[in-house]
Amino acid sequence: MQVTLAIDCMGGDFGPSVTLPAARQFLRDDPYASVLLVGRPDAIESEAKKLASEFSGRVRFVPATQVVEMHEAPATALRSKKDSSLRVAIDQVKTDQAHAAVSAGNTGALMAIARFVLKTLDGIDRPAIATILPALKGQTYVLDLGANVDCSAEHLLQFGIMGSMLVSALEHKERPTVGLLNIGEEAIKGNEVVKQAAELLRASGLNFYGNVEGDDIFKATTDVVVCDGFVGNVALKASEGVAQFMATTLREEFTLNWYAKVIAFLALPVLKHFKQRIDHRRYNGAALLGLRGVVFKSHGSADAFAFEHALRRAAEAARNQVVERIAERMTAHRAAEGVTP
Amino acid sequence: MQVTLAIDCMGGDFGPSVTLPAARQFLRDDPYASVLLVGRPDAIESEAKKLASEFSGRVRFVPATQVVEMHEAPATALRSKKDSSLRVAIDQVKTDQAHAAVSAGNTGALMAIARFVLKTLDGIDRPAIATILPALKGQTYVLDLGANVDCSAEHLLQFGIMGSMLVSALEHKERPTVGLLNIGEEAIKGNEVVKQAAELLRASGLNFYGNVEGDDIFKATTDVVVCDGFVGNVALKASEGVAQFMATTLREEFTLNWYAKVIAFLALPVLKHFKQRIDHRRYNGAALLGLRGVVFKSHGSADAFAFEHALRRAAEAARNQVVERIAERMTAHRAAEGVTP
The missing domain is CATH 3.40.718.10 (Isopropylmalate Dehydrogenase)
Known part of the structure; x- marks a missing residue:
């Protein structure tokens, strides 16, 4: 077309x-x-x-x-x-x-x-920014990533709708699953806005999965993960930080001494393929929804x-x-x- | 003693x-x-x-x-x-x-x-949970990690005080630097609570560095990073998710075919040392402060x-x-x- x-x-x-x-x-x-x-x-x-x-x-x-x-x-x-x-x-x-x-x-x-x-x-009420993050099997669309802080439950519902439609358009899934980012087994489960948002999402007719936690993003537990822009932005940046930390550490280890360097040379095809798989460039392109x-x-x-x-x-x-x-x-x-x- | x-x-x-x-x-x-x-x-x-x-x-x-x-x-x-x-x-x-x-x-x-x-x-007002996260050079103490959601600016200040004292006790640093977790260059910078907390921290006599972003945690930009428990918990879990995603992907790549397996065997000392460096077990032990x-x-x-x-x-x-x-x-x-x- x-x-x-x-x-x-x-x-x-x-x-x-x-x-x-x-x-x-x-x-x-x-x-x-x-x-x-x-x-x-x-x-x-x-x-x-x-x-x-x-x-x-x-x-x-x-x-x-x-x-x-x-x-x-x-x-x-x-x-x-x-x-x-x-x-x-x-x-x-x-x-x-x-x-x-x-x-x-x-x-x-x-x-x-x-x-x-x-x-x-x-x-x-508020446009949102949605990006794709990689997972072991599949990928996850996360929004909002920083356009909106202090979101209401209704805003989170709207993010759910927008995210679902983005996935339906880009991935040709008719009923994408939607997760609501929350915190798990810790002292207090979630805040008031998130609790209300869960109710709205449950009643919305979207394919609402329920609450998910930060690590679910990288497990592709749901197609879409919805959160406040502040939380989403911090999660994204923290994830980038970890990825960089690990990649740099790995690089350092493979250049530490002559043995490591020889192995790195032999391992080139393996490491290259690994790098391709975790290459964030393939996930570039966030949607303003x-x-x-x-x-x-x-x-x-x-x-x-x-x-x-x-x-x-x-x-x-x-x-x-x-x-x-x-x-x-x-x-x-x-x-x-x-x-x- | x-x-x-x-x-x-x-x-x-x-x-x-x-x-x-x-x-x-x-x-x-x-x-x-x-x-x-x-x-x-x-x-x-x-x-x-x-x-x-x-x-x-x-x-x-x-x-x-x-x-x-x-x-x-x-x-x-x-x-x-x-x-x-x-x-x-x-x-x-x-x-x-x-x-x-x-x-x-x-x-x-x-x-x-x-x-x-x-x-x-x-x-x-509220006890907090503080943990240590690894960085390329050094480490970062992050709090709160989920005991408190919907924190006020005063709570974030108290987290700053508690985090500083924890670092002074465990790392023997007299004036640990404190960063306030915020979002960066995106559409709207931070929320109201975070803005007020920055003012309180600036006036507190702590060694306040200013705002930091999610990736600063893994760069050890500051000794302490202060945030709402909801945000901290999501950042922690998302980070764990990325680390697991990368480690699993690396393992998969090194077992993909016979060549990769041979290389993995030869690379064992390198990979083992890498694993040690990113071993989260060494950071186990969160303080209830x-x-x-x-x-x-x-x-x-x-x-x-x-x-x-x-x-x-x-x-x-x-x-x-x-x-x-x-x-x-x-x-x-x-x-x-x-x-x-």
Whole structure:
């Protein structure tokens, strides 16, 4: 199916040096995809033209004069960067020039601008950020990852709906299981909001599994794990920290002395395959959910391989109408709640 | 320095088959330590007598007729298990028969009973659970890990005080650094409670570093990381999940085919040393802080090696007067706040 992505080519730690090669590979791998390459003319126009001739009719350069800095305050970016590559990319979705926008830029600014330009779907109080985390068998979609702190039970329910629809769109599962992140056997089980959210989720018609704990994320106990953005963000960062700690320790052990180095050389195919399996780059591409349009966020430090995965994921979400799925499910939810559209 | 530990020999998934061998090894390693072995006579008395003759004068058997089950509700255990090994072990601290109690039993029951029997220190609203997590260079003490959800800013400050004093007692650092767990560059930075806690910590006279993120735990950015028990518990469990995911994946890769198996055999010393470095058993032994007595919690699934580490840690904390340190610091804090004792 045809799909057009608007790519913020300036975003991320490496800008066009990552986004353009990723776009080229994406166009090669997906013959039905087109891209709008958004960025400063001096930075990307000539390369964009090369790509346009290589993939005739599938590439268009869209100029934007500004760039949102990685640590710029979202409010400032929203107010003063109306011609930024990030915003112009989202504008393409708003004006139906593209089916989805992808950026590796400033998360806060991306969320603020996407929300301002595209607006939220009816009934969605707060858009959320959902990412995929790897598990031994399968994977888990986790949201929210930091867009929302101090969530209410109703917000957690909405995350459950959005997460389910994202999985149905990307994984073609009709009834994804939803887990509610809680704490287990410790002194006090969960807080009030989580208890209420469990009741709402149980009554929602979603395939609600019940409470899950932090380690269930990496066991793929459920397809979706729902949590407050503060908790989700800490869990994500802590997990990244452990993974890095273990990978670095392993590397240190395999370079400790000549014996270890020889073994490392012999073990190269094994270690390489291990590295591939735990490679977080394949999971790059977080969805901004609850908006009237598809927006994906790549890790700021993504390389071309990782960024291409975000592009693929955005294309898949757009093709499988994640926005329409969420809108439909929210309409049903609100009808059940007695809200007239 | 002489120290006496009261050991709940019945607690944990494996009971006396773990706690007694651990006690023996502990007595061997620490010639100035004595133990009170608490448990059902039929389960431990004969073995306790053997230990008593092996370590003359350093071992005493203390009978308890009941056992708190691992999944028993804390309130039930508190009410109906007054002669449980868990409670009798804590009673030994209360009556000054022991300097510290150690149990691998039900966390919730341990906290409820310890709090009921020992009471909290002046000014401490809620006792907290602190554990040690490994980092590439050093380690990090994290609290709270699940005893308290929905914490106020003042609670987080108290955790900062308790954590600092624990590190000063166990690591002999006079001014441990304290980090406040927060979320970083995402859409909204932190929640209201965390913002207020940062102000309190800044004004506290503790060596406050500022905000840290989830990955800082495994970088040992600060000696202590303070957070709400819900967040801490999720971060801990998620971290365990990642570690298990990576370890299992690595094991799978090294058994995938004959080449991998041969390499695994050759790599044995390297992999073994790696395993030792990431061995969570060495970090076993979480402190229940804020009580008028030293209580340590071992992982329920601990083996003798892990349980002995909890014993060692409890002995070290008692010898270095962690309770007195916290009490003193709280008195100073309250005096500064204008509270007369």
